[in-house]
Amino acid sequence: MTKKTIAIVGAGLAGLSCAVRLTELGHHVELFEKSRVPAGRMSTKRGEGWAADHGAQYFTARDPLFIEQVEKWQADHAVALWTPEIKVYEANQWSTFQSQDLRYVGIPAMNSPAKHLAKELVLHASQTIDALSRKDDHWLLHSAETGDIEKGFDALILAIPGPQALTLAQHLDPEIQTIAGQSNMKGCWTLMARFQQQPKVPFEAAFVNQEIISWVARNSSKPQRTGQESWTIQANPLWSQEFIELSKEEVTERMLACAKKLGLDCAAAEISVHRWRYASGATAAALGFYSNPELYLGLCGDWLNGGRVEGAWLSGYHLANKITHRELSS
Ligand SMILES: Cc1cc2nc3c(=O)[nH]c(=O)nc-3n(C[C@H](O)[C@H](O)[C@H](O)COP(=O)(O)OP(=O)(O)OC[C@H]3O[C@@H](n4cnc5c(N)ncnc54)[C@H](O)[C@@H]3O)c2cc1C
Numbered sequence: 001m002t003k004k005t006i007a008i009v010g011a012g013l014a015g016l017s018c019a020v021r022l023t024e025l026g027h028h029v030e031l032f033e034k035s036r037v038p039a040g041r042m043s044t045k046r047g048e049g050w051a052a053d054h055g056a057q058y059f060t061a062r063d064p065l066f067i068e069q070v071e072k073w074q075a076d077h078a079v080a081l082w083t084p085e086i087k088v089y090e091a092n093q094w095s096t097f098q099s100q101d102l103r104y105v106g107i108p109a110m111n112s113p114a115k116h117l118a119k120e121l122v123l124h125a126s127q128t129i130d131a132l133s134r135k136d137d138h139w140l141l142h143s144a145e146t147g148d149i150e151k152g153f154d155a156l157i158l159a160i161p162g163p164q165a166l167t168l169a170q171h172l173d174p175e176i177q178t179i180a181g182q183s184n185m186k187g188c189w190t191l192m193a194r195f196q197q198q199p200k201v202p203f204e205a206a207f208v209n210q211e212i213i214s215w216v217a218r219n220s221s222k223p224q225r226t227g228q229e230s231w232t233i234q235a236n237p238l239w240s241q242e243f244i245e246l247s248k249e250e251v252t253e254r255m256l257a258c259a260k261k262l263g264l265d266c267a268a269a270e271i272s273v274h275r276w277r278y279a280s281g282a283t284a285a286a287l288g289f290y291s292n293p294e295l296y297l298g299l300c301g302d303w304l305n306g307g308r309v310e311g312a313w314l315s316g317y318h319l320a321n322k323i324t325h326r327e328l329s330s
Helices: 013-024 064-075 112-118 162-169 174-180 237-242 248-261 308-328
Strands: 005-009 028-032 044-047 050-053 079-081 086-090 093-096 104-106 122-124 129-135 138-143 155-158 186-195 205-208 213-218 229-235 270-280 290-292 297-299
Touching: 005 013, 005 138, 013 028, 013 112, 013 308, 044 270, 050 186, 050 229, 064 079, 064 104, 064 112, 064 308, 104 112, 129 162, 138 155, 155 162, 155 308, 162 174, 162 270, 162 297, 174 290, 174 297, 186 237, 186 248, 213 248, 229 248, 237 270, 248 270, 290 308, 297 308
Parallel strands: 005 028, 005 155, 028 122, 086 205, 155 297
Antiparallel strands: 044 050, 079 104, 086 093, 129 138, 186 229, 186 270, 205 213, 213 229, 290 297
């Protein structure tokens, strides 16, 4: 098999799993990530004396390949089980949430599995790729921060949310327009609340099925969390999408009123707000990934594989196998 040089745009879980697998298969991979650190939507927000998982809250593992990966993370102390007391609020009533699911979180923070995957990889951080072109069978990338990336690549993989892939690459391949145009992603307004003392509420996490808030969790109940007592409150996707352009002040006011109604009074808490513009959503048919053999171009990400952390990891992994076995090897 010929060793190829492959650029991956996006160091979320999909881009990272793809990079690790391609490296295992003998290729040279470089990741370009617009943030300072990898993890994407599995991130952790930090402030003075506090931290909160403000994207993915936990993840589950059902596919044997992903279960194997989770076991490795557990053995390397990057992941642990989280067993909160979970309630559900529906039809104006609270009940205990019954489920046999095992819930995993990164330790000491949600971004730990991503950091673990990135350890041995070539990662160019703070590089927003804003233009792509092809010359002499090579992919050329342009960075908003540093201009033209000097090196050309044999293959290019976009591991970014569908709407962003659409903007960046629709002119390169009409199929991308069709697929990414169906990604149907929605935003998520997220509040992070810090308290001097643990609030007195009868749950550590709650699914809320009838209000503008859809999820509340005591970040401090996750394993190995230190610092100030911290909670994460997320608005539901439909409400978030409808009010995605609302000011942070108004969002805070409305979400805190809702939290108070649910019994979590944040009047004395310090609050931060984060807007995820593309938080969740997926194409109706789970394609897994997309690859174009003629162009040596691939797409991966949760949105191509049912959404969620497990879907993202599997999407990257399977694209790596496909692109190397069928197309790049010669
Ligand atoms: C609020 C919220 C709650 C969630 N809760 C859960 C949950 O409880 N359980 C669960 O399983 N999943 C949850 N998810 C979904 C989960 O986080 C995602 O499925 C998963 O992290 C997606 O990984 P990804 O690699 O596909 O995409 P991302 O994590 O979005 O990675 C894409 C990366 O590409 C980078 N990027 C984008 N454009 C460019 C560019 N032009 N140049 C360079 N870099 C670029 C981004 O910065 C990002 O790092 C949640 C997500 C959010 C936002």
